[in-house]
Amino acid sequence: MSTAQDTGRQAPDRLLVIGCGMIAREVLAVKERLGLDHLDLTCLPAEFHYYPDRIAPALDKAILKARAEGYDRIFIGYADCGSGGMVDRVCEQHGVERMDGPHCFAFYQGIEAFNAIADGDMLSFYMTDFLCRQFEAFFIKPLGLDKHPELVSDYFGHYEKVVYLAQTNDPALDKVAEDAAKLLGLAYERRFTGYGDLTPSLARVAGPAD
Template structure:
C-alpha cells in the first residue's frame, strides 16, 4: 500500500477518512510512520488527519491549527489524540490541549519521543547535535537547505551550524539509501555523522495506548 507523497504532506496535509472512532491529529512529518503503525497493528478504528509538515518551520502557528482541527472534527469522533509533542510552542500546545480536553504525545519534540524521552534526555552532548529523521532526510532540501538560504548563500553554513558538532540521523526504518543520503547531508553541513536506529520509539507506545482504549 502506497501512502501519500511527501510533497502532498508538506504542502497540503492529509484529511481524515471519517471511518474510525478515534481521530489522530498529527504533524505531516509523522504521516508515513503513523500509517505504517496503523497497518501493522490493524488499528482500523483510528483515523489520521495530518496538518502540513511545513508548520514545523512556523511553530508559533501549530497551536492555533491544532485547535481549529479539534473544534472542526470533535463531533465526528469519540476521542481525539494530538500527535505532536511541544514542538517549539513553549507549552502553549499542551495548555490548549488541556483546555480542549484532548491528550497529546509527551515530550519536547519528535526527536525525543522517537529515541525515547528518558533516553534522549540522558545524552550529555545533545545541545551540539543536529537531528534528522527519515522524513527530514527525504525532505532535507525543502526543510533545511532552502529555508535557511543555503542554496543561495552557502557561506551562511558555518554561521548557522558553527556551534553544532555532529548530525544525528534517527532512523525509523533500516534503509541503506536513506543512510547514504543522511551521510551526504552531514557532509554538506560540515558535521560529523552519527547513525541511531530508533524505530518508532515512544510513538508506538503512545498510539498503542490510545488504540487500546477503543
C-alpha cells in the same frame, strides 16, 4: 493531509490522530503494523516545524472540526514542539492527550533514553527519515545554501555533529544523512530508533475506550 474519510458523523469508537505532517508516514506505518483499522489521521502542515506559534491555533481549529464530525476520541500527534506550553493549553481546554516529550526527536528515541543523553546532544543537529527525504526542501533551499554554500558555517557552525535518528533501514536515506554531515562539515552518527514511543502511545490510546 488527511486519511479520515468524510462520511458524516464518525462512529464513536473511532480514534482520530491530529498530527504533525512530519510524522504522518510513521503514524500510518504503526497503524498498519498494529492493525489499528479504527484509527484515522489528519495532519497539520509539516512547515509548522519552522513556525511553532502556529501549531496551537491550528490544533484548536482541528479539534473543533473533529468534534463537529463526531469524533469522541482524539489524540494529538505532537509533543510540545517549541510551542512554549501552548499545545498543552489547547489539550487541557479540549480534554485531549498529546505525545509525551519536548519534540519528536525525543519520543522517537524514547523519552527516558533522550533524557539520559540530552545534555550530550546539545550541539547535535537531528535528522529523521522525514528530514532526510525533505532535506533539500526543508533546509538547502529555504536557507539559500544551494546558491550561497558559504553560509553553511553561519547556520551550522555551532553544531558538532549530525545525528540521524533512523525510523527505517533505508540505504538511500542513510546516504542523504551522511552527505548532509559532509556538506555541513560535521561529524556523523546514526541511531536506529524505529518509531520509538509512537508505537506504545498509539497502541495505548487506540485501545478500548474507558
